[in-house]
Amino acid sequence: MRISAEMATAINDQISYEASSANAYIAIGSWCERIGYDGSAAFFFEQAAEENGHMLKFIHYLNSVEAEAVIPAIEKPPSSFESLESIFQFGLKSEQTVTRAIYDLVDMAEKEKDRSTYSFLQWFITEQIEEETLFHTILQKFDLLGRDKLAVYQIDQSLASVRSQVMSKQTSQKQTYSK
Numbered sequence: 001m002r003i004s005a006e007m008a009t010a011i012n013d014q015i016s017y018e019a020s021s022a023n024a025y026i027a028i029g030s031w032c033e034r035i036g037y038d039g040s041a042a043f044f045f046e047q048a049a050e051e052n053g054h055m056l057k058f059i060h061y062l063n064s065v066e067a068e069a070v071i072p073a074i075e076k077p078p079s080s081f082e083s084l085e086s087i088f089q090f091g092l093k094s095e096q097t098v099t100r101a102i103y104d105l106v107d108m109a110e111k112e113k114d115r116s117t118y119s120f121l122q123w124f125i126t127e128q129i130e131e132e133t134l135f136h137t138i139l140q141k142f143d144l145l146g147r148d149k150l151a152v153y154q155i156d157q158s159l160a161s162v163r164s165q166v167m168s169k170q171t172s173q174k175q176t177y178s179k
Contacts, residue, residue: 001065003117008067010105011117015058016072017101021094022051027077028087037084039156043163047091054124061120084152085142092135099128134166 003011029044062069081087102124109118138159145151 001116003065003067003114004112007108007114007117008062010108011058011062012070014101014105015055017098018051018055019072019074022048023074024077025051027079031081037156039159040084043159088135088138095131095135099132102128137162137166
């Protein structure tokens, strides 16, 4: 099974987005670790691992359809950030960009009647819903708890539980929709 050259190029572009996101999340995690935001550091290092996993899924897919996966060069991400809230805003914008790119791939697969790529991309649509929900949920915490030092500390410390709550909620919704 082969895919079009245009689809292979578009998926390689997505590989680049995923690699850039992983790299940016590592830089953010490193900044958080230096500043003392241990919960956020762990959160962003885990996000980086997820983005790397996404990149590998695309690479494996291209390999399976006998297309060449291009491993991208990556620009150096920022190494300093304004605030804890600003890094979550950055993360949300990054995830929204990736979501739009995934939707563009889905549109392209539909237009080309490329059912295998269309089917492959469905997992990413669900994943992006989870990612955007997670960042929205964390940003809501700043509005609920505030932005003073104690509130920021509480948000930082709560990230593991916020992640598990959002993911378990999304998992139960997936199970409801699949019935």
